[in-house]
Amino acid sequence: MPASLDSPGVTGEWRDASTDALPGERGSGRxxxxxxxxxxxxxxxxxxxxxxxxxxxxxxxxxxxxxxxxxxxxxxxxxxxxxxxxxxxxxxxxxxxxxxxxxxxxxxxxxxxxxxxxxxxxxxxxxxxxxxxxxxxxxxxxxxxxxxxxxxxxxxxxxxxGCDAAAMAALGQSTIPAHDIRYLVQTSPYSLTVDGRLDRAALEDIARHACTLVLYMALRDTGHVFEALREVLPGDTPCAVVYWAGYPGRQRVLRGRLDCMSADLSEEEEDFMGLLFVGRFLEGKPYEASLNRLGRTRGRVAGAGPADE
Known part of the structure; x- marks a missing residue:
């Protein structure tokens, strides 16, 4: 693994965690x-x-x-x-x-x-x-x-x-736990593209399980991205784009649904500095809903048979 960097010691001098060497003592830099x-x-x-x-x-x-x-x-x-x-x-x-x-x-x-x-x-x-x-x-x-x-x-x-942390803070919602969500998926259209098109099978795999989907670099061709997402997810699935996450005076959030978000984004000039979020975590009180669901599930398991009595 690459070396890590320790905090400064009592003298304020940096020491390298793997060699305990001060800058210049190793004979070569890093x-x-x-x-x-x-x-x-x-x-x-x-x-x-x-x-x-x-x-x-x-x-x-x-x-x-x-x-x-x-x-x-x-x-x-x-x-x-x-x-x-x-x-x-x-x-x-x-x-x-x-x-x-x-x-x-x-x-x-x-x-x-x-x-x-x-x-x-x-x-x-x-x-x-x-x-x-x-x-x-x-x-x-x-x-x-x-x-x-x-x-x-x-x-x-x-x-x-990362920008994901700043963007999640801007949205103000728990990405997971959230409702019945089981996964947090972070990817990009480029990672899901095969032969110039978004891979339908990969998207179906993602949609098969309740998840929060975070897409990087997704704003350049939003028409194709949302068309592909609508083929595997309900049109009323909530989504949001956080532009310039963390930048004071520039950060802003655009919210919508899969069936109309592409049209909303067509009015936007920025096609790079934005992170796309898709999922039910954007609705209601996702963390509380998840805990309530967990409690009901445990109750059913606990009452399933004599061994739990």
Whole structure:
């Protein structure tokens, strides 16, 4: 497993949990994949902010550089880690034709390898390198593009709050326990796509069990997404989109039902910074309903036979 980062000791100095080494004592640095939360310092952890102070060199998009300016001022930022990995010649990846996709795939691996080489130079010089990752770095976290070429003991992953946590707080409902819900499913249309279409069998499997469904990156083609969901779920199933989760002044919630939500979303310009929730947890008092149901179920089991007497 990648090493973890302990809290500062009584002297305030960082120590590495696996080697108990101070920065620079190991002879080589480490790559820190740092969760900065979904919306800047206010949704970051103390561990993340302290890690930002520890590392000497960074990779971060311009927005993160601005948001965390007080913590990284004066430190070199070598590159934007996401530039070129999800776009090609001014087009987003999903707008590329087949021939362009092939060239794009070659180019983004070339970019990744070039940047990994830069990180290796920093580590070889005994410095720690920080890769700023928004949200949960291990849930739809593109930072793994850069982490996986390294040995596990060269990497430290700093956990943090994901956009799902901020979005759930905005909705103010228990996602599970909730009513008769048995699963919390977090996925994306891309993960459910086979041969260019949403996999009907996979959606039927999901719909077969009462669940809360959380869909990342689902707003680009809402027409097809909701058409596919309506084929396996009732049209009156409640749903909601949380835009810019955790961002002060920008966060907002759009609520609806499967049979009309696509039309509501067609008026929206934002097609990326939003998380789609589907399920009955959005109705009533889901936690209380779940506890009441659990009590009734236990009562039936307890009265089933002599062994319970």
């Amino acid at each position: 790559l820190f994949v740092i969760s900065t939360g979904p919306a800047g310092p206010r949704t970051s952890t103390l561990q993340a902010l302290e890690a930002l102070e520890r590392v000497q060199v960074l990779a971060a998009p311009e927005q993160q550089v601005q948001l965390f300016g007080d913590y990284i001022a004066g430190k070199p930022v070598l590159f934007d880690p996401w530039k070129g990995l999800f776009d090609f010649k001014g087009k987003r990846v999903w707008d590329l034709g087949e021939a362009e996709r092939e060239r794009f795939q070659e180019e983004r691996f070339r970019l990744r390898d070039e940047r990994v080489g830069l990180i290796r130079e920093v580590l070889a010089a005994g410095q720690d390198f920080g890769l700023l990752e928004t949200g949960n770095p291990c849930l739809f976290g593109p930072g793994h593009w850069y982490k996986e070429p390294f040995d596990p003991d060269e990497v430290v992953i700093i956990p943090g709050m």
